[in-house]
Amino acid sequence: MKVKPIVLKLGGSVITVKEKPFTPNKEAIRRLAKEIKKAEVKSLILIHGGGSFGHPLAKEYKIKEGYRDSSQIVGFSKTRQAMASLNKIVLDALIQEGIPAVAVQPSAFVVTNNGRIQHIETETILGLLKLGVVPVLYGDAVLDSALGFTILSGDQLTSKIALELDAEKIVVGVDVDGLYTADPKVNSSAHLIQCITFEELKRLQHKIGKAEVTDVTGGMLGKVLELIPAVAHGIRAIIVNASKPNNVYKALKGEEVTGTMIKASETVAKPN
């Protein structure tokens, strides 16, 4: 029987120090590497965000918005290099724990169209999984056939790869406990949504409206909406607080853990 891979996304806010540009949270990275090692997942893909490595440069040079003039080019180059630097730190920690992980640079093989992945070549990732290697991808500054270049988020990559590889599940590690009804960092009445179906999620999206998505839930709903294609396909996703010890371990093992479970609604049959 073919082992289905688990796709683990680690948010940039977890593995970097948000307020300090280009500062990794080495303690969190080391702890998470240990949790991943301990979980002994047979087939694992890791995808991480950019946090304080990728975001400041991407913002300064408006990389997400696409090519406007040649002054952005140096920013494109620097953003790529910053992401590669963070990736190296993550890889070093994984290898230190004895995890046979290898970097797979998204920008080397993904070209988006208006910010969206049209097609992703999975031959390399599948080949690595077959060897027992953990492919590590990340949010990256990629070429875009319409915009020249843009930012490909780790969230979009997570959903697309999980879908293409028919993943067993998606684990998303962030710096909050999951999806809240409002931003828990600013609104004390916000409460954690422990389980939400694909259909409820679509209703929530409609209710909140696209424009306010980022603010209202502290940016979480935007991340969650990226997961819809994979969830609609029948892949469960769980969002946990990766800043708290053992949550990622528990989520990988399928143990009970505080977080938000997202699944296809009862009426959507899980494909074979």
Place this chain on the structure above:
Amino acid sequence: MKVKPIVLKLGGSVITVKEKPFTPNKEAIRRLAKEIKKAEVKSLILIHGGGSFGHPLAKEYKIKEGYRDSSQIVGFSKTRQAMASLNKIVLDALIQEGIPAVAVQPSAFVVTNNGRIQHIETETILGLLKLGVVPVLYGDAVLDSALGFTILSGDQLTSKIALELDAEKIVVGVDVDGLYTADPKVNSSAHLIQCITFEELKRLQHKIGKAEVTDVTGGMLGKVLELIPAVAHGIRAIIVNASKPNNVYKALKGEEVTGTMIKASETVAKPN
């Protein structure tokens, strides 16, 4: 008119300290970054070797020979990471000089068959060149459809990319003055071949015999033979000593420089 790219290969022996594992030759890297900057090539692709970063690990774990048992997997992971580390040092130096360079990880998009590239997707490299960015590739540990994994040399990559992109020329920077009739490091009667045609090269290959290739010319003939497909296509290649200042600059600019020029013989018409 479309600008044809120049493909510059920098040998691992130039950019690392050969005898010391994982030691970059930072002075050489910085100098070469300055030479590249000064040359102001309109369309440039840089490819570098592994030197003391890639080779010791690749050798220890027999990565080139392919997958034999699971004990090699950690070596595959470490070799990849070592190459990414060297690449980061090269990129940092280029960016420091204001060159908008970006890494393009070969193993993310190339799968070889018995050690040979069957097909290379050039969309990303072309897209970067169009933006005025310098793509930087390197010898890497890649997946191989027959062997499981193997080492893809920077030399093979250089030839293949030059061919696919119909390069203006190839500049190969090594730590000797060019191709010699014997190994100049051990044989005082060895003399530099200043110009060699494709046909003479094939005769030389036949005379020396494949088995002895590496030893007889100090490893240079093996590198040169990789260039044959590109040279046969009409692309000039010049081998220069990149350990000596200004040679790479001169070769990029098309100025007179000591080295070995390799070109298609007179009877081979240069394609349009």
